[in-house]
Amino acid sequence: MTGDAAGDAAGDAAGDTSDAATGDRLRGADAATVRRALADRDPFPGGAGFAGRVAAGGASFMNREGGGGPRLVRDVLGRQPIFVERDASDPTASEAWSFDPTTLTDPEALPAGTTASPSGERTTAWTLPDPPAADPEPAQAAVTEAVTAAVEAVGDADAGATAVAFSGGVDSALAATGVPDAPCYVAGFEGSHDLSAAREAAAEMDRELRVVELTHADLERAVPELVAATGRSNAMDLNIALPLYLTAEAVAADGFERLVVGQGADELFGGYSKVVEPAADHRVDADTVRGARRETMLTLPAQLARDVLALRAAGVEPVAPFLDDRVVAAALELPGDLLATPDERKVALRRAARGAVPESVRTADKKAVQYGTYVARELDRLARQAGFKRRMDDHVGQYVDALVAGEV
Template sequence: MASFECTGWVEQGGIRLSMAEVEKIVRGDPEQIRTFGGEFAFSFNGCSARDHFGIIPGPGPRGVLICNEKVRFSIEPDPAPSSLEEAIVTAIKLRSDEGITALSGGVDSSLVAALAGRDCVSVGLSGSHDLARARQAADMLGLTCTEVVITPDDIESALPAVIAAIPRKDPVNTSIAVTLYFVAQWAGEHGYQRILAGQGADELFGGYSRYLTTPTLEEDLARDVAGLEQQAARDQAVAALHGTYLSMPYLDIRVMRAACAIPAHEKVCDGQRKIPLRAVAEHYIPPELAGYKKKAMQYGSGVWGVLKKLARKNGYKTSVQDYIDHIGQVKHGH
């Protein structure tokens, strides 16, 4: 019998399936794959499939079953409509049977951490904003959080592998990917494959400060949500270097549908951002965490500052991009 290989996890109608159940279905009644939800990539008998949003990397395009290089059908899970709160609670519950939570202390990751109830990990330079915030958040939530303290030398050593792995090799993507690299490294070294993360919340709920002043909020949010697939590809490419993957409850189809149905002006209003998410979070985490406005990952971890210093140290005083390009060329032997 041809081998069945699967990364990630599968659900049908809100019920988690074991790998044995998934294998039985794909071998015996593959039409059921149409309704598979979750985060997965699997292959069997010359066929391969990836989840609807393509969260898990794998052969072929996302959201389809391909057999012998031909598309057989689309994979389109259709869960019952739910409120945003119900969607978030369900999405996190489905993912929280194993793994570690990446915690930075903001509302996104704190809500995931609280509902998942798993041990956490935070990454940053010594004395960085994110390490301090994650420590405080974990204490408030009664969770264990391992602090991974990184150094400029660690970052410099990781850059060639990170830059080679990520699709878009610019300063912002590189600095975010470097931070995630160390989260994934720690997870892999300690036997975790799944890393629960708060990715996608800023785009779905209006978390960036630029949303406060844009005259085209609706269009900006729609564009940024459309770009989440590229972000997932970046994050998973780095996680895969350590045999791990990021699980993203905010990119669950239930959450995506509920969030996208909320008008933009209800997400960002009167100087406030992520209003619907904070309203849900207040039911599960202390108000101080639900309302906290944290720094972006690359700044809060301290990685961005080190990246600029490394560029200057290596002779690229005015362009971090040139430094990144140089590393990419050296990596490929040019």
């Protein structure tokens, strides 16, 4: 599925809502929910994020902040990306904004939690809460309840149109339980960690697994397509997005419209090594586990813009149960020792998975996707084979630029 057909399918699956009479056009939530969130300054009004254009509709926030005209909006975690023309005189005009940056001349992302008015004024409508840590027992109970509800809700839509991105780790395995009859897909080069882990986990869970075995030709073809779709050309973004994109291509080719993904689990639940002992880790500024977790959460808007655009460009709409408002709100109250310890990461999420996935899957270690699939290794190999040696500054980035320009 390519071009307009892919965009139409992804847009339909995203739950676009529009009302010609009011000028509302939104993804992820209806206008009433967004107006209520604006009026109450509520960062978690229910659902899994939203973006788009909403008319005033009497929302007191918009009446206070600029005369009650229409607004562009993007939720507090940026789960739905939205873009505006950088120098637009009226960013709310239909030709000045889009969910797809490729339709604009000079796009920039609207920051998460922000509204934009017809005059171009931007206002922070929502900020990510920073509540104190709750006591461990009720905090764990709240996470378990929220995760269970969000995962079960995945199956409420058309399950026949849904597939699962599956790496064999606790995130994707737990998400997959929401659609028990959906096929699971894993991408990677043969011999990679993710293929091995996914095969073992799928066998343990008695799930159908479809393997997307990657080749160098896949990377060479997909890199220019991803750069065009996302506007990202740096090696790190591409190494992460390539497995998602190539998985989603296979999913769309098989006729599925929705892809269940585990996005957000590492950021919310302390899945990164830098969160474990932050005071001794130069990669974070915080000196507590909860503070370091917050830093990783604040990277989500940029990450999700990349991932959502990549998946939509391939023709599917992502479904991310761990980014449900209920899960985010509960995760924010976790104490540090339910996030990460020297012995275990994503502690609360793994406990929430007890009884839902096999024990071997619940406790399995997981590699970052760019390494677990061998995509980073093989893109580096392609760059060196094309003459871009490691001694060169950003040799993979130079290779990407040459590939996009058709010079290799």
